[in-house]
Amino acid sequence: MSNTKQILAMLRSRAEGDDEMFFSIALQVAAAEARQGHRSAAEELRAEVEKARASKARGAAVPIAFGAPRGNLEGLLELREPHLKLKDVVLDAMVVKRVSDIVRQQRRRDWLREHGKKPSRRLLFVGPPGSGKTMSAEAVAGELGLPLFVIRLEQLISRFMGDTAAKLRVVFDETAKRRGVYLFDEFDAVGAHRSATNDVAEMRRVLNSFLQFMEEDAATDSVIICATNHPKMLDRALLRRYDQVLEFSAPTKEQIKDIIFRNLRPMKSPRLAWTKILTAAEELSQAELARAADDAVKDAILDERGVVGTDDILMRLEERHRMRSAFLDASKL
Numbered sequence: 001m002s003n004t005k006q007i008l009a010m011l012r013s014r015a016e017g018d019d020e021m022f023f024s025i026a027l028q029v030a031a032a033e034a035r036q037g038h039r040s041a042a043e044e045l046r047a048e049v050e051k052a053r054a055s056k057a058r059g060a061a062v063p064i065a066f067g068a069p070r071g072n073l074e075g076l077l078e079l080r081e082p083h084l085k086l087k088d089v090v091l092d093a094m095v096v097k098r099v100s101d102i103v104r105q106q107r108r109r110d111w112l113r114e115h116g117k118k119p120s121r122r123l124l125f126v127g128p129p130g131s132g133k134t135m136s137a138e139a140v141a142g143e144l145g146l147p148l149f150v151i152r153l154e155q156l157i158s159r160f161m162g163d164t165a166a167k168l169r170v171v172f173d174e175t176a177k178r179r180g181v182y183l184f185d186e187f188d189a190v191g192a193h194r195s196a197t198n199d200v201a202e203m204r205r206v207l208n209s210f211l212q213f214m215e216e217d218a219a220t221d222s223v224i225i226c227a228t229n230h231p232k233m234l235d236r237a238l239l240r241r242y243d244q245v246l247e248f249s250a251p252t253k254e255q256i257k258d259i260i261f262r263n264l265r266p267m268k269s270p271r272l273a274w275t276k277i278l279t280a281a282e283e284l285s286q287a288e289l290a291r292a293a294d295d296a297v298k299d300a301i302l303d304e305r306g307v308v309g310t311d312d313i314l315m316r317l318e319e320r321h322r323m324r325s326a327f328l329d330a331s332k333l
């Protein structure tokens with residue numbers, strides 16, 4: 001592209017409010033400079049683009065891409081404005097490393113593309129209920145300053161019986177039009193093995209449209225996250241198409257402490273008997289731990305105490321165990 005053409009394209013993208021196009025052309029100019037051996041000019045341009053992008057991401061409360069889904073998207077996607085960052089989620093070091101890796105590739109995706117590489121953007125989150133999958137998807141969106149769109153598949157399938165594949169197509173097209181983090185939740189509903197006996201034509205269509213979608217390229221580099229509790233039910237052909245599979249697991253002792261501690265804030269909780277708490281916390285999920293600590297804090301607030309003690313926490317942890325066994329008993333009936 002000649003200079004004039006580039007300037008024209010930048011002006012047009014400016015007029016249309018298409019920031020991504022604007023930055024992308026600026027980076028093309030930088031690449032052209034670099035090819036001519038003007039290294040410092042190229043670096044300066046790139047640095048400015050990154051700076052502009054970062055400041056845009058920080059001010060992400062602006063309405064740009066955060067408008068709620070309208071028209072034929074209504075009821076398919078649920079918009080959540082991300083309030084979390086990665087540091088807010090208690091995760092295994094390996095999971096943190098992999099998630100940070102994706103965030104890094106996404107932040108510098110133009111740089112990767114200039115070198116003929118595609119940034120990773122398709123992730124599968126596998127793990128038990130309440131282990132932080134949804135929370136981590138929100139954190140990825142928060143780190144990138146992108147909106148989070150949640151698609152609840154179980155719900156979608158039961159609502160649009162017979163028409164699910166067509167509805168999903170509308171969602172898939174949206175991912176290519178509007179950059180965001182798209183979380184396909186309750187994904188086991190779709191990923192069920194194609195030859196499973198309970199398979200119906202509808203599910204086959206849904207799975208096939210997913211397989212096709214996962215092969216498509218999108219200039220927007222939207223991040224696609226699928227979350228499931230049952231990896232075994234997932235179709236192999238589908239599994240192959242993810243850039244990363246991240247496993248979430250039950251919390252370790254350190255993580256139990258960390259989650260309880262974080263959820264007790266801003267209450268004071270001096271000299272807790274951690275050994276007792278850790279024993280009482282066994283087999284509870286991260287979500288149950290967070291809820292137990294939160295309830296203990298609410299007790300203290302209502303009792304007008306400024307302090308949460310070991311017994312308050314133990315009581316709430318035991319309550320969570322009882323809720324869990326009541327639920328398990330009920331599901332056996």
Ligand SMILES: Nc1ncnc2c1ncn2[C@@H]1O[C@H](COP(=O)(O)OP(=O)(O)OP(=O)(O)O)[C@@H](O)[C@H]1O
Pocket residue numbers: 088089090091127128129130131132133134135136228229259286287288290
């Ligand atoms: N790893 C974690 N670190 C800190 N808090 C957590 C973590 N996991 C869960 N929580 C707490 O539990 C809540 C629910 O977690 P989340 O919705 O992310 O679980 P999930 O893995 O998506 O569960 P599900 O499979 O039921 O959808 C969070 O909002 C948070 O308060």
Ligand SMILES: [Mg+2]
Pocket residue numbers: 133134135185227
């Ligand atoms: Mg979830």
